[in-house]
Amino acid sequence: MAKSSVTLETPSELKRPALVNHDRSIHWVTENVSNIVESSTPKWWFLTICITSPIALMGLVCIIYQISNGVGVWGENHPNGWAWDITNFVFWIGIGHAGTLISAVLFLTRQKWRTSINRAAEAMTLFAVVCAGIFPAIHVGRVWYAWFLAPIPNTNAIWPNFRSPLLWDVFAVSTYFSVSVLFWFVGLIPDLATLRDRAKSRLPQIIYGVLALGWRGGNRQWRHYEMAYLLLAGLSTPLVLSVHSIVSFDFATSIMPGWHTTIFPPYFVAGAIFGGFAMVLTIMLPAARLFPQINDMITRNHVDKMAKIILLTGSIVGYAYLMELFVAWYGANKFESFTFFTARANFDGKGWYQWSYWIMMFCNVISPQIFWFKKMRTNYVVVFIVCQFVNVGMWFERFTIIVTSLAQDFLPSSWGHYAPSTTEILTFVGTFGIFLTLFLLFMRFLPMIAISEVKGVTPEADPHHHPKH
């Protein structure tokens, strides 16, 4: 033991940058993360939730209106059977992927910097999947028949078609949500125990006490806990890749020009991670400003790394866009090249939705290129602005894919313009209200940074570390 610690400290070894700034103690971590939950509710929190909860409510009212009147209250009509509904579904489900990537993939690859952002990112995953799940459920029209999607025979003894990507979606998204909840909750247990042990009044003691399940932090517990966590990470990694692949199959297994491509699964997964990281930063940067104490845990180093991932995945997405164009030209399929060069890019002036295509190109491919510069990656204002571009761009990507292919497909006689109805727009705005309200509640009542995991990456946690007395 003693020998190995000596070799570790030889100056020839490169020192890793500290994950927690200012050499904070583990008590400091407990104090400053729990403090967010324990201190009195800040004014801005009330103000924000007073804005987001009516928006959420408006979304719910729109959903009820749509259910009671039918999908006719939306702008979808022949030939645009899918439009904002599925755009919003893919948009939200994609956002969820960053949370799982941070919690599972970065865990397996031993990226210890994930510890301070994984909790909030996982919460974001859950809330994004909640928002995503709304759309496919209500777009079927008669929601009370949604149980036809369940793997049971319906009233006419007809079973669902297990070879349909839409059914795969049901399995993929529900598995994804369940496993993400488990992963999140398992991660929360030790931190709930921290809140339990710090709680002063009776009610929080009972609530956090019950939620912590009587966690005792014994090494005999940690040993199974860590194994369970590792296995969940190992299971979530292929799961997260499968979910967006299956979402892309909804398109890729059809014969629509612009959808029927093999590039879709990896391109969708890269896009999902890209858009998800932008959303993580969109909520973490304001959080870091509002709770200055967490800046020693979510440091510039973290933002820098996340910006690098945005740059990487954005470039992969850009490569996919260009490859689609190349294949449309090289494949010599008239319909495919029409979709890309006319309906989307509009090189000949006959396309309808070129604005959406070029917004997507600019936001997703051009704007993240600024992250080649470290100065830009560590400037929170620049990062925040680019993330907004990415959020917008990723929504337009799905809109472009869905609407341009449907509106102008094989036969000009069956073409049709699409425009969203007010209900449709307000439903989408409403999901942002739901998402932000859930996130605000999460910030207020649960530790938004994984306390025990951050402690594990402080220098004090190293069993070879000997503090100066």
Next chain:
Amino acid sequence: MSESRKVYGLGAEFESAAALMAAAEKVRDTGFSHWDVHTPFPIHGMDKAMGLGKSNLSAFVFVGGFLGFVTGIALVAVPSLFLYPMIVHGKPYTWATLPAFFPIIFELTVLFSAFTAVGTMFAMNQLPRLHHPVFNWDQFKRFTDDGFLMVIEARDAKFSETRTKALLEEIGAKNVTLIHD
């Protein structure tokens, strides 16, 4: 807490992860078997220091995953082949169309494995168990903050209130306290 109550064990506090690990090695070498260290985070190398092997949770998860795999196959195959065979898109049921069944089988494998992992972890760790004698120790709460604690249970054959206390103090423990049931 009256002194006449049954003794659960001895609780000891240590200064740091390093001190606790060194102490754990000594307690392990003394031959105790009913004892544990309670820490705010899992300490790397503590399993070895306590003489514990790898958790065998993964074996259970393998079984759970396998059950999910079999369930998935049954779920897609039984209705499609026997209960309600339906040719969609002109695709027959041959080995060539097998991949179309794979996504659901895969998702169920993952779902069953994940639930088994969490369920087995709870069972192995005896969770939920809202009350436990260690919570009677007033210093126990420190483990969720920055305490590095060790508890040796009275049911251990080698346990003796005085000698074990002396041992703990000798290996660097502070505030060795009796914990009652």
